[in-house]
Amino acid sequence: MTSHSVRRPPGAPWPRPAGGAAAQARTAHRGNLPRQDVPPGQGYRTDSRLRAAGGLPSPAPAAGNPRPLRPGKRLFDVVVASACLILLSPLLAAVAVLVRVTTPGPALFRQVRLGRDRRPFVLYKFRSMYAGSTDDVHREYIRRLLTEEQPPPGGRRGLYKLEDDARITPLGKLLRRTSIDELPQLVNVIRGDMSLVGPRPLLPWEAELIGEEHSLRFLVRPGLTGLWQVSGRNRLTLRQGLSLDLEYVRTQGFALDLAILLRTVPAVLSARGAR
DSSP, X not given: OOOOOXXXXXXXXXXXXXXXXXXXXXXXXXXXXXXXXXXXXXXXXXXXXXXXXXXXXXXXXXXTOOOOOOHHHHHHHHHHHHHHHHHTHHHHXXXXXXHHHHSSSOSEEEEEEEOGGGOEEEEEEEOOBOTTOOSHHHHHHHHHHHHOSSOOTTSGGGBSSOTTOTTBOHXXXXXXXXXXXXXXXXXXXXXXSOEEESSOOBOHHHHHHHOGGGGGGGGSOOEEEOTXXXXXXXXXXHHHHHHHHHHHHHHOOHHHHHHXXXXXXXXXXXXXXXX
């Protein structure tokens, strides 16, 4: 059999075979394409979710990759969140009134967070800070936690949240310690912005700080609770919490979701690791 070679004018680009990066990898192994034109690894997929999560290719089926989206998870979220919203409505109404009468300002705090595929959404919480407070101190604290080896002053053992934060109201301290301030996020779950269980919803500037190595978290909806929250909450360092979020995405399943939900109840009641 006669071997045919493709002639290429000097300086002209090498032709790319059809079939995407996986085909390029196979062709490169046959010697028809320079190795530098092939991304590291073999068989990459670049579906719309990955492009939205930062355009990074993800290895085709391999150990540790996130599982496909589960349709039953969405139904479970809506049913449970709706039931909780109905059962807790007297508590929610009472807390809303208390927030309004104890300090000036609205009962609800609204903040833009990033959801699945990095889509922004408005997250709801009971207001636990004085109205008009800025996030400059907190933003600088988080930046230092992510860029410096030693936790900066303001939190013991690299705590995620600042201790003795003057912006927090007396009632807000109680709401945060019991996680009652998070309950309005049940509305976010029903709307489809969030899930009952998932990674912590990030602020846009936090997403920029953590870098593309954490883009995996944006393949799923953020959660009202998660592996981070039941594994120590604010006793963990920020980097440990981010690693737990990725671990959840890689190992997610109904059994894990149920276990996290069941562990959330005693963790909230005991206020372990809460600030």
